[in-house]
């Protein structure tokens with residue numbers, strides 16, 4: 766037989782399995798369909814809009830500069846489940862850097878979040 770004219774196959778086509786031949790419970794589980802931690806912690810367009818409406822486009826820390834970035838109040842890698850508007854502060858670049866780079870900044874973010882939660886609870890009453 767002249768092999769140069771034969772297609773290269775590791776397994777002859779007649780023996781190859783189709784995925785439906787393997788029972789569902791025996792198939793390899795993969796997580797191609799699920800979101801990464803990064804994607805899960807991303808602000809949805811709805812949350813972004815909510816935060817921007819709250820801040821009015823002005824930095825929520827210094828109240829002077831135009832806000833440019835949403836700062837995660839919880840560290841990204843700690844976030845569980847879908848983030849809400851209370852998980853973000855609308856900050857200018859300088860304030861965002863400050864918040865993420867020192868303990869004082871972290872503390873400001875946490876206090877800010879407490880204030881947001883208090884406000885919501887007041888509104889609910």
Ligand SMILES: [Zn+2]
Nearest residue numbers: 824827857860
């Ligand atoms: Zn600022």
